Amino acid sequence: MDSISTAPAILQPLLDMLRLPLEEIKIEKVVDLVSYDGAIAAQCLRLANSPLYGRREIETVRSAVMVLGLDRVRTLLLGLCMNRVIPADKWVIEPNAFWRHSLGCALVTQRMARKIEYHEPEKAYLAGLLHDIGLLVNSVLYTEGFRECLRIAAEQQAPLHVIEEQVLGFTHCDSGRMLAEHWRLSKELVDVTYCHYDLSLLAAPGPLACLVHLSDLLCRARYLGYGYDEIMSVDLGGDAAWQILVASYPALGNMDLVRFTLDIDGAMDQIVATVDSVFGSKNVAVSAAT
Secondary structure (H helix, E strand, C coil), rough: HHHHHHCCCHHHHHHHCCCHHHHHHCCCHHHHHHHHHHHHHHHHHHHHHHHHHHHCCCCCCHHHHHHCHHHHHHHHHHHHHHHHHHHHHHHCCCHHHHHHHHHHHHHHHHHHHHCCCCCCCCCCCCCCHHHHCHHHHHHHHHHHHHHHHHHHHHHHHHHHHHHHHHHHHCCCHHHHHHHHHHCCHHHHHHHHHCCCCCCCHHHCCCCHHHHHHHHHHHHHHHHCCCCCCCCCCCHHHHHHHHHHHHHHHHHHCCCCHHHHHHHHHHHHHHHHHHHHHHHHCCCCHHHHHH
């Protein structure tokens, strides 16, 4: 685990910043984090000067942060930090597919959290963004075995964690929990990495784990998965996570689920555009099959 925990020094301050509501984040703190690393500063400047932002002549980190906005900058920072955790030759899932799913899940989780008036939507965003960090562990430490898992999953259009259990004897949920504990993330985030597929692994799953579970399902069902088509269906009303949320947020019992899912669907284009602008255009090639 130590071999993959040597992330850039700004990772922990960034994680701390991500836990804050946007209105509490200070611009100068963000500028300091970006400026700390030359490669990250260059990437922010490149994105700020891209056609997406009107081809401005942005020459300072502070100007780039102002143009990009805090949401985009912190996502970019976390993505660049996490990318350095994995050597280029160790990626099994195509990196853009990984980030499309992770950021997609973050944005959907945050959107759902606001819908149900969950008290910490920024924490919901962070939980969605980090829920699959176990994939990083499996890519680095079990590269060939994990590559075989992805190949079989893509061939069978099966859930990746099911094939991991069959081939490796454990899943990225297990390894994700270990990394989350190693990085000293909060217990809630550790629980999310561990049970986002199977809530029964916890005696009493909390709202955050339930939100990420549902968001993960919605993203995978709407082609924001791991770079391959997965045969699956989503029944929000019948899912255990939804029932747990209804117990904590009774107003959900009267929610129109069709309208709710249509609202999420309507946000998918925006989510995909956000991912593409930060991490590059869509590339769904499965590296395990090449």
